[in-house]
Amino acid sequence: MADNGNANNGANEIDNVTQKTAGLSLNSKAKEFKPTFNTKAPSFVPRTFAPPKPAAAAAAAEALTVADAAPKVMSISLGSSAPKASSAKSEPTSAAAPSTISISIGDSSKDSENAESEAKAEPAKEEAAPFSKPEDPSSPATSAAPTTAAAAVAAVATEQPMQTIAETREADDDVLLDEHFKEHLNVIFIGHVDAGKSTLGGNILYLTDMVDKRTMEKYEREAKEAGRESWYLSWALDTNQEERAKGKTVECGRAFFETAKRRYTILDAPGHKTFVPSMLGGAAQADIGVLVISARKGEFETGFERGGQTREHAFLAKTAGVRRLIIAINKMDDPTVKWDKGRYDEIVGKLTPFLRQAGYYKADAIFMPISGFTGAGVKDRVKPELCSWYSGPSLLEQLDEQKAIDRKVNGPLRIPISEKFSEMGTVISGKIDSGHIKVNQKVMIMPDKRITEVVAVYGENESEEPMAVCGDNVRVKLRNVDERDVRSGFVLTDIKNPCHVTRAFEAQLQILDAESIITAGFRSVMHLHTAVEEVVISKLVHKLNKKLQKSKLPPPFVKTGEACIVRIEVNKTVCAEKFSDYPQLGRFTLRDKGNTIAVGKILRIAKAGAAAANAPTAGGAATAAE
Secondary structure (H helix, E strand, O other): OOHHHHHHHHHHHHHOOOHHHHOOOOOOOOOOOOOOOOOOOOOOOOOOOOOOHHHHHHHHHHHHHHHHHHHOOOOOOOOOOOOOOOEEEEEOOOOOOEEEEEOOOOOOOOHHHHHHHHHHOHHHHHHHHOOOOOOOOOOOOOOOOOOOOHHHHHHHOOOOOOHHHHHHHHHHHHHHHHOOOEEEEEEEEEEEOOOOHHHHHHHHHOOOOOOHHHHHHHHHHHHHHHOOHHHHHHHHHHOOOHHHHOOOOOOEEEEEEOOOOOEEEEEEEEOOHHHHHHHHHOOOOOOOEEEOOOOOHHHHHHHOOOOOOOHHHHHHHHHOOOOEEEEEOOOOOOOOOOOOOOOOHHHHHHHHHHHHHHHHOHHHEEEEOOOOOOOOOOOOOOEEEEEEEOOOOOOHHHHOOOOOOOOOOOOOOEEEEEEEEEOOEEEEEOOOOOOOEEEEOOOEEOOOOOEEEEEEEEOOOOOOOOOEEOOEEEEEEEEOHHHOOOOOOOOEEEOOOOOEEEEEEEEEEEEEOOOOOOOOOOEEEEOOOOEEEEEEEEEEEEEEEEOOOOOOOOOOOEOOOEEEEEEEEEEEEEEEOOOOEEEOOEEHHHHHEEEEEEEEOOOOOOOEEEEHOOOOOHOOOOOOOO
């Protein structure tokens, strides 16, 4: 009787389900059934931060594809919890058997016989469905292995070693650095006033499509109205009205252009003697220099003689770390020259020994004739009908052929701050001399030890970038920093490895042009990276001979042409590094009364300064002794 009761109950349940599902219909265009799965990973798949290996990942993807190709089956079971695969037409064979109804949704092109064989071949597939109730592991009906796809995923996961979050971030950084598209070079244009630096730079921007034709026509029209028709190319760089009116660059202008091989930033240095400090700020950021020489009769001689800026600019570029120089003999199209080889050879003959004295040897100094106004020899090579005696590369070709600069991409972050802005927050600009920077990175502003966070990084073309690396010129937006708390000469550094700050250091000094002898107590103005501070030579430690051998006794004085080791004290705390560690933060220039007196490199930083850099103070800022 009990058996008959159970059978009747099962029959009633079947009738109820049949009635409730009688009104259901299927979309004839549907290809597959996609139930909503739990987003949590199955317990047999261990979690890992490491991405799957390429080969194993391919195997897993292939297995998942095969699994997806199989018919999608949905089973609704009534009665016993032990499932039994069957076709949609299956019926209970006896009253003692469990009452079961199965609804299969799959490819309608398959007949019932194929569906039965397929269901028998993959019993474990139905059991592994996320919405199935887990069974007793000891039960033979539920101890089947996981599906092929799940097994492949599990195999991939177990092959990978567990990675920490820090290791994953390091790997991400490596990938970003590897994908940093093109090398960047800072090119400084130096030379005497009216040599044609801005005109050459403006024409480069036009020839590389950084300035469109319509804009250049506008400059030409405005320059003609102002009586400066031949200066219109320079207006692409000289955007200041004062510079346009006088035809002289006052500040170190910046512009960006790109070739198929590299990205470049033009640093257009002012050529007038009054603005040498601006030139020094640009030279501190330069990787390579273009010394622009006017071939016009009388102009070369004026710039090269004593008092001209050709000599001083070449010396300062070398001491600022510009190791290679391209000497562009400009204005070869001038009526007084007309691409004359004799005039070109005369200029090369006078410049070569001087550049060798400044430290530029034959391999470091490359000469070429150009016309910055017409563009001959700038982007394309000079045509033979213009200059039959020169068949060398153009200026842009020569820049592309320069050797890659050795960068400290993975070194501690060092960005000497050259400018600051207030654009919905404080923005600083500078060249990355070491390391790399990215959005959301914690950084420190030295010498104040002020900790902040990077909100945004902007590249040379004003676009927002996820990160920038050593050698790039960047603008960095900082969080919760007042513009008044930042000034030129500060350095943006790593938190764990900040730069040194000091008010005294020992340096090797080369006296270039002193009006009189230099003794202890000599005062001057020091240009160190982007910092400008008053200093005093407190002690002459050693005098150096031509072989850089030290004297046993301190010298009473030094004069022009001599080298020495001195102790220098700074009026205010500055960020500095040893030249051997960070050349750009360890070389400096001393100027007095508008002249460059000496150049030097830092050998040793006073211990008190190094200790001050690491001494914590309240509020995250260090108190600099004034």
